Amino acid sequence: MYPLSKDILGAYDKSDVLVVEADVSNQEEAARYMQQRAMYEDENTLDKNIPEELYQKFVEFIAPYGIQEEVYNKLKPWYAALLVQNLQLMDNSYSGSLGVDMYFLSKAAGQKDILEIEGVKFQVDMFDSFSNELQCQFLASTLGSSEGNEDTETTNIELIAYMLKCWKEGNTAELEKMVKPEGEVEGDLREFNEKMWTLRDNNMAEKVREYLADPENKTYFVVVGAGHMVGSSGIVAQLEDEYKVEQIK
Template sequence: MKNWKRMLLSLTISAGLLTSAVPAMAAPQQPGVTVNNQAIKYSAGAPVLDEGTTLVPLKSTLQAMDIKLQNAAGDTIYAVVDGKTITLKSKLKVINGVTYAPIRVLGDATGYEVRWDAKTRTVILQSKTGDGGTQTSSVNAGRGFMWEVEANGNTVYLVGSMHIADDSFYPLRDEYEEAFAEADYLGVEIDISKAAGEDQQKLIMDLGMYQDGTTLKDHVSAETYAKLGEILKEAGLEPNALDAFKPWVAESTLSSLKAAKAGYEASAGIDLYFIQKAVERKIPVVELESYESQLSMFNDFSQELQEKNLRAALDNFEVLDQSVGLMAEMWKTGNEEQLLDLTNNFSTDAEYVKAMLIDRNIGMADKIDGYLKNGKKEEYFVVVGAAHYLGEHGILKLLEDKGYKVVRK
């Protein structure tokens, strides 16, 4: 398992690559929906992913939930639940003549627990009480990582994310939901719900593909290229499937393929979970970084470092799914000692550490410092990769050096 920590760092530290589908090896299937273990069969329309939010045909979904739709207009839904008329505020969208709404809004507002099963790409609605099931308590929910900083009448909650996850991460602890419910802003590394946008995809192609007529084979050793071809073939792809792309794209693609096979996907990640909820609550999402800055960082790695990272992914490919499972357990138990060990020991390469951790942490800590100083009595809920927080160069230390008191929640 030599160098496996180098591979796993991207799961807790950098959102952009894992959610950008580079290159798009296969289009993901559209999500399904179950209500109390019964799959909904849609006759008109089907669930779709729209900027990270699962939208479902409104009328047929409510009918499957045993809820009567009275009317839907603008951003307001009127429905009858257990004989009582309720009003839901939600973003509505008409697709091919069918009215769609976010599934999480419908479920949360009508008394269902809403979960995501990454392995089957299914949204699961389960009754919290009654015949459909029992209330699911967050007492046994994952501890995760969250800290609080207060200054000048402002509050910033700092949440450590795993950018890929599965349904076992949910529901989150009540402390997360309560803090987010009061937030005026959601802060993230980048808004990954826009990953499929035309501008983001063009940027990936411009930076991640060779533009001079050469291919990956011309830039890595024969041994590395042969090993990559073997693994791609075992995965059911052509051995030259990544020839047009640079080593850093190939590395990310391998990690994402293996993690997805193990059931961990960006669609269930902690940051995307809160981005979806921010869209539903209609609160601003502010970015501490940008797609361009993250992708440019990887693209600016030296050729030697890019091949070293790719080689680490190849050498550890068979054990990556096991390693992701260990990291998931670390997050759920909220084990700071293990997180600090990962952060301190993931790489001995000075170029890698400076780009991935030191420089980015300084930039994000400065942004958070600005939130705390604005004097507007606002609350920020900031979600970035967990490995950014701890250690000598971590965000928490940088904030403490600026005079702030940081409290684990």
């Protein structure tokens, strides 16, 4: 993705404020809160909250990384799923430290005001609010335990690569198909879409409206996940009736 386009960098240079979903540059504080919410504090354990077959699949995946059972068996299913995803990405040379938000947070440090739309605590609490059924499904999908999806690690990495390709090309139609497919959904997937997309899209669009109406007329450079820009609930769709929205490729 780097170097970023001159249009993106030019827009950043002209802005007064950087806005991100969460300021993840303070890794210590984020990790501390994540650990508080991601692990069972009582006698509860992961193996008591997910099907036995799914737990064994998780153990098989995690064993080569040298993490002790007394540690991984205290993880809640949603965090176990995120851990699997992150390890898969690291194994394939992807690094969160190279994310677009981290890039601009580094540039803005001491140079521009930085605002958060959500914050780390909000995002951690969102995952922690998932029903146990949804958490199990989330973990199963990362491990390839869902029906007809046995080679999930390869599939996940290929999906990330394709998403990055679409992002670089500005292919919003394909991004929308991947993250917000059309059609009615029920059950766990409905809960996921509501919490991951709809509620957050609405909140982000409202925040952007506030920035656009800033009485001081400051310019805000807003960095959020591409999934929040696309689809009928996305920021762009919510603003198009009020503002002229132009995609710059």
